[in-house]
Amino acid sequence: MSDQTPRVALLYTRIRTEERLLLDSFESLGAEAEPIDLRRQCLNPLESESWQNFDIAIDRCVSLTASQTLVPLIEAAGLRVVNSARAAANCADKVTTTSLLAQAGIPVPATRVCVGGDAAFEAIHEIGYPAVVKPSVGSWGRLVARVNDDDAAEALIEHRTTLGGPQQQVFYIQEHIAKPGRDLRVFVVGGEPIAAIARSSEHWVTNTARGAQATGLAISDELGELSVRAAEAMTTDICAVDFLECPERGLLVNEINHSLEFRNSIDTTGVDIPGLIAGHTLSLARTGSPA
Amino acid sequence: MTEQNTAPCPECDCSITFDQPPLTSEITTCAECGVELEVTSIAPLRFAQAPEVEEDWGE
Numbered sequence: 001m002s003d004q005t006p007r008v009a010l011l012y013t014r015i016r017t018e019e020r021l022l023l024d025s026f027e028s029l030g031a032e033a034e035p036i037d038l039r040r041q042c043l044n045p046l047e048s049e050s051w052q053n054f055d056i057a058i059d060r061c062v063s064l065t066a067s068q069t070l071v072p073l074i075e076a077a078g079l080r081v082v083n084s085a086r087a088a089a090n091c092a093d094k095v096t097t098t099s100l101l102a103q104a105g106i107p108v109p110a111t112r113v114c115v116g117g118d119a120a121f122e123a124i125h126e127i128g129y130p131a132v133v134k135p136s137v138g139s140w141g142r143l144v145a146r147v148n149d150d151d152a153a154e155a156l157i158e159h160r161t162t163l164g165g166p167q168q169q170v171f172y173i174q175e176h177i178a179k180p181g182r183d184l185r186v187f188v189v190g191g192e193p194i195a196a197i198a199r200s201s202e203h204w205v206t207n208t209a210r211g212a213q214a215t216g217l218a219i220s221d222e223l224g225e226l227s228v229r230a231a232e233a234m235t236t237d238i239c240a241v242d243f244l245e246c247p248e249r250g251l252l253v254n255e256i257n258h259s260l261e262f263r264n265s266i267d268t269t270g271v272d273i274p275g276l277i278a279g280h281t282l283s284l285a286r287t288g289s290p291a
Numbered sequence: 292m293t294e295q296n297t298a299p300c301p302e303c304d305c306s307i308t309f310d311q312p313p314l315t316s317e318i319t320t321c322a323e324c325g326v327e328l329e330v331t332s333i334a335p336l337r338f339a340q341a342p343e344v345e346e347d348w349g350e
Contacts, residue, residue, distance in 0.1 A: 014329070014341075015317035037316050064347040139349020240350070257350035 025278035048077030056285035120171035140209035
């Protein structure tokens, strides 16, 4: 394989700036990257031939449904996918993420998980006000709520149990961390912490998708070590690990993103994030590491 | 049919040009009216309004 031009399947559902940058990086590294829109694929679980032309795939789907439905079939056809379906599933569901982090001894916010409104109300009381209620699957800070009292808790629970589907009956509840107006994100590629940013906002939700501003950050030993351990616990090849700074307990891992966005972090960190992701992906293709 | 790099915005009719050949499902923003668009066809080049964020989208 090493004496041939590596062929990469870039799996996507939308071509954003990130996917463009990755395609350019693969090309500049001498690889041939073919963008494949998973929404237009009709896969036969009994057939693997169509994926034999590729040396590796990278999953860049913005749609979790497309990724979770089709990437396992592509893996079953024998193609290594970065990140694997297993790693994506570990990161996509916050319940799984927290469980794996806790098993690995990585500090996380106090968390309760329950199904149904009555248990959720009890769990919020157990956590104490203010509590943070999140969907177990979701991103970009959507539907994340800070609950300050019983009135708000009752309203939130009633809305979710009455108007939501089955997934909205899952309550993922965490203590509110009085962070210093920012959270931290470390990009981990191939077991190395390559870059970090701080995301600052006047709003308590410090997500760049919700308007937070990113600035470059030096990676301390503790931040780097926790990031790498968190990435290992998720079995990710590449990921972004989000941290909260707790005044009493220090760094806590909040969540881990398997299909990371990085367009706003290249200039702020001075690190060629897409180049490093592409390079690591190609290194896995050449070495043929198992999924 | 040859590839196009330029086509009118479906909202304001202003011309939108790509530096590189566009890809199907690529997201772009009209510099004139600010609407977010998705490439629905590359030969001929056509756009539609990009969909609103869906529940399962994310990182």
